[in-house]
Amino acid sequence: MIKHEHLSLKYMRREVLPTAFCPGCYNGIVMNALFQAFEELGIYDLRKYVFVSGIGCSSWIPSPYIKADSLHTLHGRAIPVATGVKLANPELEVIVIGGDGDLASIGGNHLLHAARRNMDLVVIMINNLVYGMTRGQAAPTTPKGMVTPTTPYGNPEEPMDVARLIANTNANYVARWCVSQYLFLKNSFKKVLGEIKRGFRFIEVYAPCTTFVIRRENKTPGQKLKELMNTCIGYEKWEKLPAEERTKHIPTGVFREEDKPGFLDNYKQLIARLKR
Amino acid sequence: MKRMFLSGNEAVAYGAIDAGCRFYAGYPITPSSEIMHMMAKLLPEAGGVFIQAEDELAAINMIIGASWAGLKSMAATSGPGFSLMQEGIGYAVMTETPLVIVDVMRAGPATGQATKAAQGDLMQTRWGRHGDQYLVVLAPESPQEAYDLIIEAFNISESLRTPVVFLMDEFIGHGREVVFRKEPGEIKLVERRRSSDHEPLFGSDDPRIPPPMPRLGEGYYVLVTGSTHNEYGYRDVHSFETHYKLVRRLKEKIWGNIDKVFKYEVIGDPGRAEKAIVCFGSTCRSAKEAVMGLDNVLLIRLITLWPLNYDLLRELLSNVRLVVVPELSLGQLIYDVQQVIDSGIKVVGVNKVGGGVPIYPSEIKKALEV
Amino acid sequence: MFKIAYLGRGGQGIVFAATLTAEALYEKGYYVAQLQNYGASVRGGSVLGYVVADHEPIKNPFIEEFDIIVVLHEEGLKRWKRLVEKSKKIILDKKLVKTNIPGAIKAPLSTIAEKEGVYQALNIVAVGAVFSILDIEGIDKVIDKLLQKRKNYEVNKKAYMIGKRSFQHHNH
Ligand SMILES: Cc1ncc(C[n+]2csc(CCOP(=O)(O)OP(=O)(O)O)c2C)c(N)n1
Ligand code: SF4
Numbered sequence: 030m031i032k033h034e035h036l037s038l039k040y041m042r043r044e045v046l047p048t049a050f051c052p053g054c055y056n057g058i059v060m061n062a063l064f065q066a067f068e069e070l071g072i073y074d075l076r077k078y079v080f081v082s083g084i085g086c087s088s089w090i091p092s093p094y095i096k097a098d099s100l101h102t103l104h105g106r107a108i109p110v111a112t113g114v115k116l117a118n119p120e121l122e123v124i125v126i127g128g129d130g131d132l133a134s135i136g137g138n139h140l141l142h143a144a145r146r147n148m149d150l151v152v153i154m155i156n157n158l159v160y161g162m163t164r165g166q167a168a169p170t171t172p173k174g175m176v177t178p179t180t181p182y183g184n185p186e187e188p189m190d191v192a193r194l195i196a197n198t199n200a201n202y203v204a205r206w207c208v209s210q211y212l213f214l215k216n217s218f219k220k221v222l223g224e225i226k227r228g229f230r231f232i233e234v235y236a237p238c239t240t241f242v243i244r245r246e247n248k249t250p251g252q253k254l255k256e257l258m259n260t261c262i263g264y265e266k267w268e269k270l271p272a273e274e275r276t277k278h279i280p281t282g283v284f285r286e287e288d289k290p291g292f293l294d295n296y297k298q299l300i301a302r303l304k305r
Numbered sequence: 306m307k308r309m310f311l312s313g314n315e316a317v318a319y320g321a322i323d324a325g326c327r328f329y330a331g332y333p334i335t336p337s338s339e340i341m342h343m344m345a346k347l348l349p350e351a352g353g354v355f356i357q358a359e360d361e362l363a364a365i366n367m368i369i370g371a372s373w374a375g376l377k378s379m380a381a382t383s384g385p386g387f388s389l390m391q392e393g394i395g396y397a398v399m400t401e402t403p404l405v406i407v408d409v410m411r412a413g414p415a416t417g418q419a420t421k422a423a424q425g426d427l428m429q430t431r432w433g434r435h436g437d438q439y440l441v442v443l444a445p446e447s448p449q450e451a452y453d454l455i456i457e458a459f460n461i462s463e464s465l466r467t468p469v470v471f472l473m474d475e476f477i478g479h480g481r482e483v484v485f486r487k488e489p490g491e492i493k494l495v496e497r498r499r500s501s502d503h504e505p506l507f508g509s510d511d512p513r514i515p516p517p518m519p520r521l522g523e524g525y526y527v528l529v530t531g532s533t534h535n536e537y538g539y540r541d542v543h544s545f546e547t548h549y550k551l552v553r554r555l556k557e558k559i560w561g562n563i564d565k566v567f568k569y570e571v572i573g574d575p576g577r578a579e580k581a582i583v584c585f586g587s588t589c590r591s592a593k594e595a596v597m598g599l600d601n602v603l604l605i606r607l608i609t610l611w612p613l614n615y616d617l618l619r620e621l622l623s624n625v626r627l628v629v630v631p632e633l634s635l636g637q638l639i640y641d642v643q644q645v646i647d648s649g650i651k652v653v654g655v656n657k658v659g660g661g662v663p664i665y666p667s668e669i670k671k672a673l674e675v
Numbered sequence: 676m677f678k679i680a681y682l683g684r685g686g687q688g689i690v691f692a693a694t695l696t697a698e699a700l701y702e703k704g705y706y707v708a709q710l711q712n713y714g715a716s717v718r719g720g721s722v723l724g725y726v727v728a729d730h731e732p733i734k735n736p737f738i739e740e741f742d743i744i745v746v747l748h749e750e751g752l753k754r755w756k757r758l759v760e761k762s763k764k765i766i767l768d769k770k771l772v773k774t775n776i777p778g779a780i781k782a783p784l785s786t787i788a789e790k791e792g793v794y795q796a797l798n799i800v801a802v803g804a805v806f807s808i809l810d811i812e813g814i815d816k817v818i819d820k821l822l823q824k825r826k827n828y829e830v831n832k833k834a835y836m837i838g839k840r841s842f843q844h845h846n847h
């Protein structure tokens with residue numbers, strides 16, 4: 030009998046399984062999509078990949094679950110640490126995985142500037158609409174009106190559309206997919222790991238927190254996933270919607286795609302000029 | 306040796322390059338910016354990398370990443386930026402990341418007086434971060450010493466796998482003096498111990514010997530975390546034993562190596578002296594002039610400010626009846642002195658801060674007359 | 676040992692006067708220390724720049740009594756009057772410094788600089804004045820070399836020579 034093993038296992042540290050994520054957490058879908066992308070690209074060993082994360086549930090994906098070098102850094106500081114790693118050794122592929130709070134709130138400034146520099150990093154932001162790890166408080170991505178422990182009367186603030194914000198910078202690649210759009214998500218991962226191999230590549234994954242968003246809506250993760258299939262639509266379609274319809278949908282797709290030189294190419298050029 | 310005319314800030318940059326520093330990230334701030342300007346010029350020529358960070362939070366974290374990728378790394382700043390760097394320095398302590406952080410002190414708190422020398426960050430270098438954490442703090446008194454000592458700072462950071470804070474002030478940073486720059490062959494460099502198989506990267510039987518440190522990408526599947534971790538890097542955020550063992554080891558790594566890292570200078574005879582001066586940094590220059598010709602005064606200049614050899618300080622001060630502590634602050638080093646002397650011995654602070662006015666030899670002399 | 680200070684107002688090039696003096700003495704083989712105290716802004720505010728030079732390494736660069744201090748603006752005295760009064764030889768610009776200090780020499784440096792068309796290089800006139808007093812062999816050649824490396828060589832050179840001469844005229 031051939032024992033059939035899940036493809037993700039070969040990229041994971043088995044000794045720390047099962048993961049500490051809540052049952053039904055969408056982080057697992059993101060991990061599978063990422064590992065499937067590696068497998069389809071024929072990358073079976075991640076020793077030349079360095080994963081950098083901050084603090085949050087999503088930041089636990091690489092640390093300790095992915096079998097590769099990983100730096101689990103301070104809350105919000107994954108991007109600068111990743112920048113240091115990449116600049117010090119350009120041979121390494123450096124991937125940041127983090128939450129919406131980590132990357133867009135406390136680390137928001139680093140995100141903007143790494144994008145402006147077109148820094149040679151892949152950044153995967155899991156937007157679960159809240160601060161999952163600290164029990165579901167409002168994040169900069171929390172929809173207006175949503176009730177959380179820090180917005181007991183409904184969130185008075187407008188959320189931030191992180192992907193479209195970054196699409197307005199100098200980044201090489203910017204996309205957003207819902208967890209319900211698994212194939213698109215996996216293909217985006219393949220794109221930034223196998224094809225566009227330089228510059229700033231940002232992928233937002235819309236993945237509401239099972240425990241602090243979906244359960245509060247009295248839904249199961251399965252029900253929510255089905256619902257997301259209607260909620261998440263291509264942004265061209267979304268743009269044609271009337272204003273009141275727009276707020277009910279999430280525009281997804283590839284917002285930006287280029288293969289221009291990243292920070293390192295430009296830096297190398299500067300060095301070459303210096304030597305001449 | 307090459308004779309040069311350099312500011313302390315320039316001397317730090319040349320020293321860092323000569324020590325093998327190949328990565329610098331920083332954010333401009335007076336009175337430290339010249340270090341950044343120099344590194345921007347020197348590093349690309351030396352095959353290193355320079356980056357201007359978006360803020361000091363980014364700067365400290367970039368050098369942490371670069372250090373794990375294998376490069377000797379440095380950032381320089383002043384009070385406001387040093388405050389922002391604290392969380393990153395704490396992370397570097399917890400993850401045993403070798404780094405050098407230069408703080409060119411100006412008068413604070415807050416924005417204070419950007420161009421005016423001060424020594425008010427002393428306690429912050431030791432205790433500025435949360436939790437039980439220890440690192441090494443060095444303080445030169447002149448541009449020449451800034452050059453020589455920054456090389457030592459890199460050597461200590463590499464050999465103990467620790468961040469080292471290099472504490473200067475505006476007088477040293479901006480003051481220009483003759484500096485002799487060494488030739489490559491004249492410098493002894495220390496490199497971090499690289500990994501051998503199976504040796505844990507975050508634990509050692511003898512806490513005084515830091516664990517080895519691989520470069521990222523060498524196939525060790527390194528797990529680095531600022532959360533409490535066991536000797537293999539796995540997070541363990543619940544157990545008493547794991548946490549206690551880790552912070553005890555990190556403390557012992559610094560204090561257990563005090564003989565190697567504690568540097569000081571003594572002028573005078575501890576056996577005969579009735580009075581003493583205890584000082585650090587540029588202030589000692591005035592103190593040295595003040596004691597010229599006075600054979601009953603002992604001068605103790607602390608070059609290493611942390612860990613501090615309290616036993617030695619106690620012994621040196623055991624015969625005196627008066628200690629003068631000049632500081633460009635309202636007094637911080639004075640607490641160290643008060644800790645080691647018997648009650649009944651007088652301790653007098655000469656405190657002056659702001660306006661960029663130094664403590665003059667005459668003021669120290671006057672305090673000695675008590 | 677030489678202890679020389681320049682005092683004035685932001686924008687007068689006080690720090691450069693100290694730099695030129697320090698670098699010249701450095702080139703002559705001295706151990707030198709150069710420090711300054713200035714406001715954050717370029718214009719206005721007092722600026723003090725000074726130099727200590729010796730054949731031995733400098734023990735203490737924090738000087739209380741200067742051998743020579745040249746004061747080019749009233750503004751500087753507001754802050755550093757006590758320091759000026761302790762100096763051995765005090766040179767006050769006749770026109771730009773109103774305050775009288777007992778024993779000080781009032782020299783018309785700015786007046787002559789203006790007449791000769793080198794007013795913008797008054798700081799270098801002051802350096803010339805200092806070296807006319809110190810009289811270090813071969814210093815003019817070193818100064819010339821240092822000025823050649825910088826902008827406005829002609830004006831600066833002229834200013835230096837005026838400083839060297841004018842001061843002697845008015846004191847001997
Ligand atoms: C400086 C700092 N402030 C606050 C915290 C507490 N904290 C830990 S995780 C977190 C929020 C995480 O949210 P997010 O990044 O969205 O990740 P998620 O858990 O939702 O995946 C916060 C506020 C911290 N660790 N550090
Ligand atoms: S709190 Fe939310 S994001 Fe965190 S593990 Fe649970 S379901 Fe996932």
Ligand SMILES: [Mg+2]
Nearest residue numbers: 128129157159
């Ligand atoms: Mg979140």
